[in-house]
Amino acid sequence: MSSHQKWNWMQEELKQLEQKSQLRSLHETTILENGWILRDGKKMLNLASNDYLGLSERLNRSNLTALIEEEERISSSLRFGSTASRLIVGNDPIYRELETEFASFKGTEDSLVFSSGYMANIGVMSTVVGRKDVVFSDRLNHASIVDGIILSRAEHKRFRHRDVEHLEHLLKKADPNRKKLIVTDSIFSMDGSVAPLKQLVELKNKYGAMLMVDEAHSGGIYGEKGQGLVHALGLTDEVDILMGTFSKAYGCYGAYIAGDSVLIQYLMNKARSFIFTTALPPVNIAAIQRNWSRIQAEGWRQKSLLEKSDWFKQQLQSRGFNTGESESQIIPLIVGDNKKTMEFSALLQEKGVAAVAVRPPTVPEGTARIRFTIMSLHQDYDLERALVLIDEIGECLKVKK
Template structure:
């Protein structure tokens, strides 16, 4: 067994796919993380977390169903339900666990499950563990999904699953188109809006939120660890969905509840999202500035209007070389390679935040242009 692992590790390194943990340094400007509103280091979140930890303890001590569920968890669930316009919400320790929980609870061997080809790994793993018969449709291709739905056995349950904002491409699912197809084919629609919550929508309610009702998107998953700057996740929907998850979802029943301080920090983040819409406005301005400068520099920019701005570099070695140059100039940017993205689509995943200044963005693009000018024969995909 160990020899097989050593062979796999050697192959991973040889192909330029070696992964390393990257915590960043104080000297680096972070263009890699998902702190879209600049809340992760906000003092109000830190103070709320510390105060709740002193009052209720550093950890919750048990699962929600034993003795870990506190008033602060209840208050957070109610606020999240209100944010996204759903009757109920249920907290989970991570978005990964939330997605596993939903699919494990809703699906069985008779269910037909249809997923966008570029869905997050947690959704793909949830499908594999659910026991359902699973098919993947071409990215954002409603015609392909229609063909697959038409072939499913008559009378079988069907679940359509898609990211809201796709984490590596930054584009947004056609939520209304998916909802219309689901209703036409008597299927249920699930959207994982991890990268939309706090960022998109009139009030930061995401790409679904109040704009698309619970009757059209009955299952909505969101995260607390990206734009909200905290940690954890939630599933929102009607009482039947939430009670079923409480009763039957193994990733919920058998996991220690979020620390009370983390829940309190998330409540503080929601207060800021409500009170400071200018953070979303500043983020939008930063996205527009980056895209304008990147286009002017003929950088290989994908078509995204969210904080996730990928530069398609094709080969892992090229992505790593650009990443190293950026690091040497004080910028932390993610080099994303297979299997996280399909073969031939290695990229830099640049993420923007409300905390970035115009000068930071201008200097980043100037450094990216340096990377490009060192490759006079490299083809760009503007």
């Protein structure tokens, strides 16, 4: 068998993906100033970034100096590389410093850094529940939560998106003696909708379940200093497992779990995605600390992000587009058909707007969409120009309601 023939089955599957307009590919992208990018050499307005507050800066003398000052402050050497897992010899003092300070910021007893949000979610889910337990998960929760549930081997009960009545129906039917975990995104990554956190707390108390909230898209943005949505709603003490990332509004990389000390100690001992992986480089942690202090000091970033997002969403709606249930900086323009969504995104890119088409299986069948995300750095005139283009293309493809 030639080396080519060996992969015939893969080629066949890739062809099928292409036929369904579901084939993915990588595009070289360079980040420019003020929410612009160079994508495959073409300059575009970036309406597809998770760097909501514009903190993922280009390395320059000033931020490099800030990192060196950080090194002097922490009096340990700031290394660019890692040496081992945290549990072996990779536990640079900077980790515990961040974890302790971050826990008091979030209002929890302790916190633990994971290498990424994906690793945190699979690590926690597969640790706190097991074969005999049951997880109640919003149907639109992030893929990392879904993968974590699969790894845990717990029974997976999916409730309809933000539907607390459906969740209660499922909770009522569950064996009261089984360990139960309710899990939800705080802001849903493909819809921009907000979880009904207060009602979820009521249900978790009523049915004796644990509650885990993923604050990937609300951390750094909501709350007076960016503590997140759970904190803003005064629910910190009611949420058993708080998860969030440093990869979105924080403009860095990495993630955290915040909660009671015993939970953190348990995860440190049991979560395989914490134990069996190399620690993030200390310089990454220093960058998180720097961006985190800017989040607290530069409140104009959050304010500008939320104002621009509201305005952009209203403009889309007033032009007759379906923005679903978005209440945040993530604004979907729901098209429905996969092919039309791809066409929409391709036309936008041709005209200099990067907004990525999101198709099944990332979103449910028949709800393919363009996912717009706003940044606090976007200039009003750039957003206005983008709206004119979106309007023209939407009209041409007959996408409006």
